[in-house]
Amino acid sequence: MHDHDAVSIIRAKRDGNALTDAQIDWVIDGFTRGTVADEQMSALAMAIMWRGMNRTETARWTTAMMDSGSRMDFTDLPLPTVDKHSTGGVGDKITLPVAPLVAACGAAVPQLAGRGLGYTGGTLDKLEAIPGWQADLSTERMRTILTDPAIGAVICAAGADLAPADKRLYALRDITGTVESIPLIASSIMSKKIAEGTGALVLDVKVGSGAFMTERADADELAARMVQIGLDAGLRTVALVTDMETPLGRTAGNALEVAESVEVLAGGGPADVVELTLALAREMLLAAGIDGIDPADRLADGTAMDRWRAMIVAQGGDPDATLPTARHSDIVRAPASGVLTRLDAGMVGRGSWHLGAGRSRPGEPVSAGAGIEMHAKPGDRVRAGDPLLTLHSDDEARLARAGAELASAWQVEDTDAVVLRPLILDRIC
């Protein structure tokens, strides 16, 4: 018998006890080395869903996950580092404009990102719509880009050695119905973000039909958990809880979202994308200890756009290349005049996924051109026959199917009163 055998640890959590530091270290180390079986980790994950983990346990769990791999270190950079993480939403392309924008304001932004699974899309999938752009960089190359005074921002794939135990646990949770545990979600995100070596972190926790969290209380709890973990690990951390009942911006899909991001960097773009980009950039600068600079000025004066172009070029991409488009498209029109009172983020997300913008299985290719353009957003007045949505897909048969699914995603009513939720709901620090 071991001092801490796996069964006794599972039983302790199952019976509602807090795990000790030694138990957490032992079980995650064993899981990393293969002496704690996947079956045991699955049962433990379910026991954690049942009983939860307190602040001390969650902090230790995060550290142990982080320690399963190597930790990057950017403390020697001449600039303060800051990163942003979103829990994922439909049309959420904010990482694309915000990373070069914050770099233009004087911080270094080492942004590790992922590919999408399910309908919320992945930042790397979006950037890969840009011809030539490469997601994989060595740490040395990251460092070179971050210290380049003309760039200062990098968005790239996390290496295999970044919290590898978390990667394996996430794959297990995905097949065992144990994804929806707030302490496990919080520690999974934070273990990677802390290992990434950033000095400060701004979290965007989405809540609504198009987000992982559909309840405000759950989103607030997740945000508070992550902020606590960050602070416990010595990371300046703040979270915004933001609305995801309605898609963000006017596009959902890979190349479509890149184009919209470029509009924002050019000083235009949809109001909600601009609002959230600026709000997150301000939080990132505050967390990085940079003041006296208004990021809105950096959008207006073109310096954010310069950083974007240099960042794309540094990763092999052509910022002037024509973005791919899908082979087929179809327009959904307003059946009557009135006001668009609802545009459901979850349904738009699933529609975009079915059109080919997302994947069902890790490793599956995604379509760069597929997705949905939204010509009206809630509160907009439309006339009968006006286009509401344009659907894009490489597969014509998917257009009709997605169109039928999207029929209940929106509502046009003869009304003057529309209740619009604010975009930024809570700030947790």
Add this chain to the structure above:
Amino acid sequence: MHDHDAVSIIRAKRDGNALTDAQIDWVIDGFTRGTVADEQMSALAMAIMWRGMNRTETARWTTAMMDSGSRMDFTDLPLPTVDKHSTGGVGDKITLPVAPLVAACGAAVPQLAGRGLGYTGGTLDKLEAIPGWQADLSTERMRTILTDPAIGAVICAAGADLAPADKRLYALRDITGTVESIPLIASSIMSKKIAEGTGALVLDVKVGSGAFMTERADADELAARMVQIGLDAGLRTVALVTDMETPLGRTAGNALEVAESVEVLAGGGPADVVELTLALAREMLLAAGIDGIDPADRLADGTAMDRWRAMIVAQGGDPDATLPTARHSDIVRAPASGVLTRLDAGMVGRGSWHLGAGRSRPGEPVSAGAGIEMHAKPGDRVRAGDPLLTLHSDDEARLARAGAELASAWQVEDTDAVVLRPLILDRIC
């Protein structure tokens, strides 16, 4: 996606819903065929520990487990069939005398038994202490023995095809901290007992420090669950809940318990073993629809002993052979005169296990001669220096270790008042 994919079934249970018949059939069939992963079954088992299963679910789960293998059928036998199952206790050798005794009263007893894991011991381990005795029989041979008017009882190993999904699930539960789920325990026992093809079943649910269930309420619930499942499957089923705070009889260990069983069959033996043997035999006869026969007469007139001898011979054993003894022994004596007020079943069980009578791992050999003789039972008056326990082991070093562990297993006090629990606590039918 399948109609019933494993994740949606796990999530349904995790969220507190009752599983449908179709979901249960699908998940157990998939587990049997390997399309539902062990990781998924482990998470589901933990979700069942959390949320439980209702009567309908438990009945269906049992049937699905049973249907993962083949079902034996003894309905064509000329005699009614009846079987007994104990949840396991220290010194519980009742199967040995009760099977031939009930056969002597006119029922056929097809008793499938197991090997022990942990300290409660296994019926097959005990019988294997008899030179030549073989646990493995073909169904055809079982049938021949059951129809032999001079035998009528058989105690043998369950074949690999008896509820194979339950065997695999039990092995998973053992390593994932999910053993202690009442619906899973109930369905595991009952799937095997129903598959065994008996027409009636008497359950002996043990409660106390030497049993799996230490709380009376849990034992009652387990008993009620199993009786319900049996009745739902058309099996005449009754349960006794019996005390296991104190070991049963005066021996714990393989050959030692065989010898004590033979004493009972010869009309002697400890009062508690005789009481429980007769109580269970009466329940078995009642369940089998046999009345007008007092099993006490069959012990007194030697016919139960005749059946025992024939049963042992039919499986290659020599009922007259000298039983193996351990190489070393040691006596624990009363330090003062008084009354033995406590003899803890759990501690005696662990002591006997450490002496070599039990195994830590499936497949490990057990010592036939190892174990503990108890010279006094609670309520007995002892004088200073009287032997309380004799410890037997093949390994001399284990004697001292077990002796030290057993120091707190008993108590001799200068008192006249001893509270003794009744042996039979509840009858559930």
